[in-house]
Amino acid sequence: MLKNEFNRALKIDKERLQGYYERIKSQSSSLTPIQIIAKFLVNQSITPSTSEVIEVLDYYKSRILNGKDILDLAFEWIRAHHFRSEYKKHLIKEQYKDYNIAVDDCIFLFFLNYDEYIRKIFIEDIKEFELSALYQVFFSSFDKDPLKLNDILEEHKRKVLTIFDKDERINERINTNILTLRSGLSEIIKNDYNEISGTKTKTINNSTMKKRPIPIKPFIFDGTMIERLIKFYCFNKNKIQERELEMSVSQFLKSYFKSGFSYRFEEFKEILIRGLTDHIYSGLTEEIKDIRPLETLEFQLSNFLNQYESSIKEKDLDGSAWTNDLKIMLGTFLSEFINNLFE
Amino acid sequence: MQDKNLILGLFYSDEEKRVFDKIKYYDFLSEENKSIIRALSLRFLGPIFLTEGMLKKNDWILNSIEATLTSYKKITTQEIIQSFNCLNSSHLSKKIRTNLFSFIGSPYTEDIKLIHQKLIKYIHPSIIQGKIVNENIKGNEFDFSEFIENELTRGINLIEHSLGSARKMYWEEKQKYYCVGVIRRKESVDLKLSYLYTFDYDDPLKDKHCSSIPSFYIMAILPDYYETRIIETLRAFNRINIYPSIKQIDLSNQNKKALYVEEFLITNNQKESYGLILINSDEKDKNSNDLTFYKTKIRFILDKNKNFEKTVIEINPRINPFEKWNTDSPHALTKIQDLLDKKSN
Numbered sequence: 001m002l003k004n005e006f007n008r009a010l011k012i013d014k015e016r017l018q019g020y021y022e023r024i025k026s027q028s029s030s031l032t033p034i035q036i037i038a039k040f041l042v043n044q045s046i047t048p049s050t051s052e053v054i055e056v057l058d059y060y061k062s063r064i065l066n067g068k069d070i071l072d073l074a075f076e077w078i079r080a081h082h083f084r085s086e087y088k089k090h091l092i093k094e095q096y097k098d099y100n101i102a103v104d105d106c107i108f109l110f111f112l113n114y115d116e117y118i119r120k121i122f123i124e125d126i127k128e129f130e131l132s133a134l135y136q137v138f139f140s141s142f143d144k145d146p147l148k149l150n151d152i153l154e155e156h157k158r159k160v161l162t163i164f165d166k167d168e169r170i171n172e173r174i175n176t177n178i179l180t181l182r183s184g185l186s187e188i189i190k191n192d193y194n195e196i197s198g199t200k201t202k203t204i205n206n207s208t209m210k211k212r213p214i215p216i217k218p219f220i221f222d223g224t225m226i227e228r229l230i231k232f233y234c235f236n237k238n239k240i241q242e243r244e245l246e247m248s249v250s251q252f253l254k255s256y257f258k259s260g261f262s263y264r265f266e267e268f269k270e271i272l273i274r275g276l277t278d279h280i281y282s283g284l285t286e287e288i289k290d291i292r293p294l295e296t297l298e299f300q301l302s303n304f305l306n307q308y309e310s311s312i313k314e315k316d317l318d319g320s321a322w323t324n325d326l327k328i329m330l331g332t333f334l335s336e337f338i339n340n341l342f343e
Numbered sequence: 344m345q346d347k348n349l350i351l352g353l354f355y356s357d358e359e360k361r362v363f364d365k366i367k368y369y370d371f372l373s374e375e376n377k378s379i380i381r382a383l384s385l386r387f388l389g390p391i392f393l394t395e396g397m398l399k400k401n402d403w404i405l406n407s408i409e410a411t412l413t414s415y416k417k418i419t420t421q422e423i424i425q426s427f428n429c430l431n432s433s434h435l436s437k438k439i440r441t442n443l444f445s446f447i448g449s450p451y452t453e454d455i456k457l458i459h460q461k462l463i464k465y466i467h468p469s470i471i472q473g474k475i476v477n478e479n480i481k482g483n484e485f486d487f488s489e490f491i492e493n494e495l496t497r498g499i500n501l502i503e504h505s506l507g508s509a510r511k512m513y514w515e516e517k518q519k520y521y522c523v524g525v526i527r528r529k530e531s532v533d534l535k536l537s538y539l540y541t542f543d544y545d546d547p548l549k550d551k552h553c554s555s556i557p558s559f560y561i562m563a564i565l566p567d568y569y570e571t572r573i574i575e576t577l578r579a580f581n582r583i584n585i586y587p588s589i590k591q592i593d594l595s596n597q598n599k600k601a602l603y604v605e606e607f608l609i610t611n612n613q614k615e616s617y618g619l620i621l622i623n624s625d626e627k628d629k630n631s632n633d634l635t636f637y638k639t640k641i642r643f644i645l646d647k648n649k650n651f652e653k654t655v656i657e658i659n660p661r662i663n664p665f666e667k668w669n670t671d672s673p674h675a676l677t678k679i680q681d682l683l684d685k686k687s688n
Contacts, residue, residue, distance in 0.1 A: 096504065104501045108465040163479055167437075176472045178465065 001109045009086035009110070010117065012079050013290055017044075021071065034058060037074045045295060046077055052147040056137055059149060063126045072121060080138035083114060085294060089278055091189075092196055092220050092271070099193040103186050111135075111181050124173075128180045129153065129160040135184025159183055198267055221272055222255035223248075223279030226334065230283030233338060240338060249330050250323065252276065257319030265312050273301050276330065280337070288341065304333050348423050349506065350448030350580050353499045354384040355470060355491060358439040362388060363488075365495035367503065370581065379579040384444070386572055390565060391431065391442050403557040403596045404433040407459060408569050410587040412448075412577075413609075424448045427573050427587055430459045432467040443467040443498075446576060449506055456513060458505050466498035519631040520602065521624035522659045523552045524559065526566060526670070527651070531613040538667035539563045540655060541620075544682045548661050555622040556601045557594060559683040562620050563670040565592055566605060588616065599623065604638060608645040617641040617651075619658070630659050 001009075021040045028036050038053040047053055056077075057070050064073055087110045096102040119131070133156040137147065160183045164171040225248035233240055256271070257263065277297045281289065308329060317325070351367040364384040372380070391405050408429040432443045443462055447453065473494060477485045524541040541559060542549035556562050566589045573587040592603040605618035619641065624631035640658055643649040655664035668683070669675035 097500070100497065101500050101504045104465065104497060105504060108461055108501070112464060161476055161479055163475060174472075174475055175468075176476055178469045179472050179476050 001113060006110075006113045009083050010079055010114075012075070012082050014075060016290065017075065017078060020044075021074075034061075034070060037070055041074055041077060044078055044081075046081060047142050047147055049146065052142075052149070055149045056147070059153075060122075060130075060134065063122050063130060065121055065123055068121050076118065076121060077138060083110070084139050086110075088192060088196075088274065091192055092274065092278075096193065096197075099190045102193040103182070103189045106189050107178070107181050107185060111185060112178070115177050115181055127160075128162040128176060129156040129183075132156045132160045132180045132184035135181065136188065139185060139188050156183060196271060198271075220256065221252055221275030221279075223252040223276055225251045226276070227279040227283040230280055230338070233341070234283065234285045234288060237342070245331055245334060245338075246327065249327050249334065252279070253323040253326055253330070257322045259318060259320040261319050262316050263319060263322055264316050265309070269305065272326075273298055273305070277301055280334075300337075301333060305329070348450045349503070350424065350427075350446065350576065350582070351499060351503060351506075352380075352383065352446045352576075353466075353495050353502065354388060354442075354444045355495060356388055356392075356442045356444075357491075358441060360392065363491045363495060365492070365499045367499060372579075372581065376579050376581070379575065383446075383572070383576055383579070386575070387429065387444055387446065387569075388442060390561065390568060391433065391444070393561065402435050403561075403594055403601075404435075405431050405565075406593040406595055407431065407455070407591070408565075408589065408593075409455070409591045410570065410573050410589050412585045412587050415584050415586065423450045424577075424582060424585060425450055426452055427577075428453065428455050429569065429573075430455065430462055432459075432463040434467055434471060436471075441467070441471065443470065445502060446573075447502070447506070448577070448580070448582070451507060453506060454508050454511050457508075457511070458502055461501055461505060462498075466494075466501060469497070470494045517633055518600075519624050519628070519633060520621035520637065521552075521628055521631045522619050522621055522637065522662065523556060524562060524620035525655055525658070525662060525664070526563065526603075526605070526616075526618040526620070527667075528567065528616040528618070529613065530616075534613070535671060537563075537567055537670045539670050539679065540662055540664050540667055541683065542661055543663050543666065546661065549683065550686045552622065553684065553686065555599055556620060557596075558680070559668075560676055560680045562601070562603060563668070563679060564676065566603060566616075566618055567671070588614070589618070602634075604634065604641075606638060606641045606645055615645065617644055630661075 020043070021037075024040045024043065025036050028039060031039065034054055034057055035050070037057060038050045041047065041053045042050050057073060060073055061070050064070070087106060090109065091102065091106065094102075094105070096105065115131075118134075119126075122131075130153070133149070133152045136152055136156070137149065140147070160180055161176070163174045163176060165174055229240060229244060229248050232238070252275075256268065256275075277294060281292075281294045281297055284292065312325070349367065349369055352364065353366075354362055354364045356362045362384045364381070366380055366383075368377075410427040412425055412427055427446070427448045430445045430447070434441050434443075443466060445458075445462060447455075447458070470491065473490060474487065477490060524539055527536075527538045527540070529536040539559065539562075542552070553559070569592070570587055570589050577583070577585060577587065588607045589603075589605050591605070594601040594603075600623040602621040603618055604621065605616050607614055607616040609615075619637050621634075621637065637658065640649075640654050644651055644654050652664040655662055668679055670679065
């Protein structure tokens with residue numbers, strides 16, 4: 001990852017976030033500073049529970065460097081979520097033979113630099129297991145399992161060592177950052193890989209495996225035409241022809257759905273949401289991106305699809321049938337989105 | 344990419360100079376070929392051990408060797424390999440040196456810089472760190488052979504995954520180089536000649552620049568040595584209709600950098616090559632130039648029959664193009680060590 005790409009992946013709108021935080025602070029005079037920050041993070045969809053956030057902030061506040069405070073840590077947590085979305089974009093695009101290569105390649109391309117960056121806000125004495133636990137906390141989504149910091153710390157304490165060079169007169173810490181990163185991130189990358197490539201074993205029913213062909217390689221939705229369409233619209237604001245929109249959506253769907261393969265909605269829902277929002281977001285100008293963050297876009301599309309979910313959830317259709325069905329739905333979503341873009 | 348069009352090997356030498364290797368076999372190879380391949384690791388690492396042994400005070404690292412491949416005649420689809428690169432990562436700590444070396448033959452130009460970074464920043468540190476952590480956790484029960492086998496498998500898979508992508512253009516600050524030597528090589532079926540041209544042995548400039556390269560001896564043997572190793576590798580992998588030509592050898596020692604660049608031409612079944620030994624130089628030095636300048640000069644000798652002596656003087660007037668140092672016999676190389684690598688006073 002080039003330096004400018006890394007800086008872009010880390011970039012968050014700190015000024016805007018600071019504004020949100022100040023607003024929450026002014027509305028929550030009865031809360032302690034740590035409770036206010038926790039509320040701020042929950043509002044940013046970092047985790048669903050305030051108590052879990054407080055536990056993390058409370059533990060790491062004594063590990064922060066002098067001159068930094070818990071609010072800085074909170075911003076880093078938000079930044080980590082933004083960084084995660086950038087790394088997942090890469091994971092979607094890249095075709096790895098297996099998750100082991102995905103783990104190594106993603107750590108090399110993304111997290112080695114991140115490790116160097118994040119260590120700068122902590123004291124030198126922070127233990128390696130505390131960092132690997134922090135990586136697990138920062139980069140997990142905790143959608144399904146609750147965030148139990150003590151359990152995570154205990155688990156990492158057992159397997160991640162902080163080693164000092166005993167031969168030196170002054171005990172010098174030995175760099176073991178790659179192993180720390182692997183301990184904190186391997187499971188996360190493995191799960192993301194499995195989810196994205198659609199090979200998550202628990203979702204595959206053996207009997208269905210025999211009946212229908214499963215695409216071997218992980219497919220992605222390619223929305224380059226949609227991205228270009230939105231980019232042009234943002235710059236010249238000329239009305240988009242219905243035909244153009246239809247063709248772009250069709251290209252997007254055909255890049256994933258192949259005739260002769262059958263698909264179930266739950267197999268591709270997440271990949272579709274991520275693929276479409278990523279391409280829409282990439283097409284937006286920086287100004288619009290500030291008003292319409294990626295998370296909001298994902299939320300909007302997810303809500304939109306939820307309207308139809310009950311009718312399509314159980315369907316097991318051929319790729320071409322899905323293309324036909326979804327073309328209308330996504331066309332409607334995009335049309336509404338574009339029409340409201342400057343309102 | 345079709346896997347069978349690849350040649351890929353990864354070696355690790357530890358602080359005790361034990362060598363462990365991992366080679367990918369994409370084709371069926373005879374046992375005889377496999378035994379030749381198994382010996383390649385030590386042969387490729389030879390000059391690395393040599394620089395290490397000879398130059399205790401100078402921590403020179405051989406970073407990379409790039410060779411182009413040309414076909415003798417019409418090649419079969421199996422032999423479509425167009426580039427051959429050797430990449431090395433040497434890690435020095437408390438006078439202990441470990442080396443991780445990789446050779447890659449591929450049909451594409453490959454993003455070699457990215458692969459080299461993976462070697463230096465991820466695969467090699469992962470081995471060093473993993474060994475330390477495992478020794479601390481497992482103590483005497485730690486099985487290094489099993490560990491290194493896994494790490495090399497992990498490393499070779501990561502390199503293999505990176506292959507097939509186009510070489511990226513990286514923005515780099517333009518570097519000026521100063522030429523300290525020229526190597527002229529000629530090769531045909533029954534002839535092999537190699538000469539070094541440099542400063543006069545009593546020229547103070549020779550002493551001044553001696554420390555900017557590993558040694559004249561090492562620089563003189565590297566091109567032919569590695570070209571021969573690459574030929575052996577190609578033969579062992581049944582690529583018999585292609586042959587390599589060294590394009591660039593890159594060495595470094597902290598902030599010092601030494602480059603060897605070579606161009607070649609084949610006429611009447613005879614291969615003629617001209618290579619330049621370059622060191623990084625001050626912008627202000629009037630005799631320093633960028634890489635394109637040097638490559639153009641040697642191409643002119645090859646393609647436009649420009650006079651060799653005149654061109655060498657244009658490259659660096661202090662290099663004597665009339666006194667050649669033979670480099671293809673042990674006796675001649677000893678002479679180089681005695682007269683060029685030792686300071687005159």
